Amino acid sequence: MSAMARLKPKHFLWEVEGRIAKVRLDRPERKNPLTFDSYAELRDTFRDLVYAEDVDAVVFLPNGGNFCSGGDVHDIIGPLVKMDMKQLLAFTRMTGDFVKAMLNCGKPIISAVDGVAVGAGAIIAMASDIRIATPEAKTAFLFTRVGLAGCDMGACAILPRIIGQGRAAELLYTGRTMSATEGERWGFYNRLVDAAALEADALDMAARIVSGPTFAHGITKTQLNQEWSMGLDQAIEAEAQAQAICMQTGDFERAYKAFVAKEKPVFEGN
Numbered sequence: 001m002s003a004m005a006r007l008k009p010k011h012f013l014w015e016v017e018g019r020i021a022k023v024r025l026d027r028p029e030r031k032n033p034l035t036f037d038s039y040a041e042l043r044d045t046f047r048d049l050v051y052a053e054d055v056d057a058v059v060f061l062p063n064g065g066n067f068c069s070g071g072d073v074h075d076i077i078g079p080l081v082k083m084d085m086k087q088l089l090a091f092t093r094m095t096g097d098f099v100k101a102m103l104n105c106g107k108p109i110i111s112a113v114d115g116v117a118v119g120a121g122a123i124i125a126m127a128s129d130i131r132i133a134t135p136e137a138k139t140a141f142l143f144t145r146v147g148l149a150g151c152d153m154g155a156c157a158i159l160p161r162i163i164g165q166g167r168a169a170e171l172l173y174t175g176r177t178m179s180a181t182e183g184e185r186w187g188f189y190n191r192l193v194d195a196a197a198l199e200a201d202a203l204d205m206a207a208r209i210v211s212g213p214t215f216a217h218g219i220t221k222t223q224l225n226q227e228w229s230m231g232l233d234q235a236i237e238a239e240a241q242a243q244a245i246c247m248q249t250g251d252f253e254r255a256y257k258a259f260v261a262k263e264k265p266v267f268e269g270n
Contacts, residue, residue: 028064070119
């Protein structure tokens with residue numbers, strides 16, 4: 001196991017408080033674009049979260065009124081047009097590995113979106129477990145706008161499961177902006193809150209999750225992701241095994257004893 005509170009990333013802001021990790025991209029003057037280095041460092045950080053003993057939830061937060069403007073035009077797109085196929089595939093696999101790391105980190109992830117969340121920024125929100133936004137949030141999977149397919153970083157697999165096949169197809173073919181109102185109505189955003197309340201609302205949600213049975217939350221996240229590719233019989237059996245594992249934890253016994261004593265359970269994540 002490892003302690004992530006001491007992490008000092010070079011390419012994004014990171015803070016751990018109350019077992020909640022807060023992540024902000026750190027180029028607000030350009031609406032927080034990603035670079036080769038920030039992609040790789042985020043991927044490695046989320047891979048390491050699997051072993052983190054001091055983080056039980058992660059919150060992506062905006063910076064300077066925006067979430068993320070996607071891949072930097074000058075630092076990423078410019079160099080990409082000069083790369084050969086081997087180099088391009090290494091890059092696209094690396095960005096996909098970032099999403100895989102988010103899905104497999106074992107920690108619930110909340111994205112709090114304000115301003116623009118486009119391209120890879122929309123993907124970060126999509127790959128999170130819970131999404132909260134302001135009415136001003138603008139979300140776009142704009143890959144077709146730069147001559148690419150909409151099938152980037154798992155978009156064609158994940159987005160239809162959130163908002164439906166037809167709506168996802170429209171966004172991925174056209175690259176148009178999804179308004180915050182559409183996003184909430186379609187189920188992409190769990191809710192909309194005023195910008196002044198966004199960070200507090202997202203952190204309150206994270207605190208509620210962290211106060212729960214965090215070992216069991218990790219099981220829930222695993223099942224949410226793995227059951228995509230399971231048949232119904234497989235899924236029911238997988239959940240039977242998952243619950244049997246959770247029934248061996250101290251938190252299950254603590255909840256029982258608290259119920260008998262008519263008290264609120266205090267979970268310890270084991």
